[in-house]
Amino acid sequence: MEQIKVFTRAAALLAAMAAGGFWSAGAEAAGGYDPMARPVNPMAPGTSSKPDVQLNPELGNLPDTAGAEETFYLCTACHSAAIIRQQRLSDARWDYLWNWMVEKQGMPEQDPETRETVLSYLKRHFSSQR
Numbered sequence: 865m866e867q868i869k870v871f872t873r874a875a876a877l878l879a880a881m882a883a884g885g886f887w888s889a890g891a892e893a894a895g896g897y898d899p900m901a902r903p904v905n906p907m908a909p910g911t912s913s914k915p916d917v918q919l920n921p922e923l924g925n926l927p928d929t930a931g932a933e934e935t936f937y938l939c940t941a942c943h944s945a946a947i948i949r950q951q952r953l954s955d956a957r958w959d960y961l962w963n964w965m966v967e968k969q970g971m972p973e974q975d976p977e978t979r980e981t982v983l984s985y986l987k988r989h990f991s992s993q994r
């Protein structure tokens with residue numbers, strides 16, 4: 865049962881990535897199934913915890929939902945998006961990290977609306993809680 869679940873997740877992720885232009889050669893060649901495709905580990909760091917969401921290669925492969933653009937332009941001023949993608953943090957930890965970035969790393973504080981947009985984006989996709 866667990867195996868079937870994992871497989872379904874992997875398949876969904878693969879479909880999402882193919883649709884997003886990843887491994888487009890394989891997807892074009894076989895019209896879906898590619899026997900040479902590398903197996904995908906949905907639990908690997910750097911993949912979204914929501915396999916039904918496409919990753920946007922123009923936004924550092926962040927999941928392409930509302931807030932992705934704001935997060936990308938704010939957070940990659942100093943470091944790569946990979947440092948974000950590999951996180952699985954609690955909501956409280958994201959709040960803490962935001963303040964830490966502002967107070968210790970010199971990130972400019974944002975207006976409340978932007979702060980809410982980016983933080984809820986981070987909590988949605990890079991959470992240890994959901």
Ligand code: HEC
Pocket residue numbers: 935938939940941942943947948951961962965969970971972982986
């Ligand atoms: C002004 C520069 C700056 C901005 C803007 C910035 N960061 Fe950082 N961030 C840093 C630096 C510098 C480090 C590494 C600090 C260290 O490891 O000593 C870091 C580290 C991190 C880490 C790793 C923390 C850890 O536990 O090692 C995460 C996650 C992170 N940033 C997320 C974000 C997110 C999300 C945003 C956007 C909301 C953001 N950062 C914006 C400077 C910045």
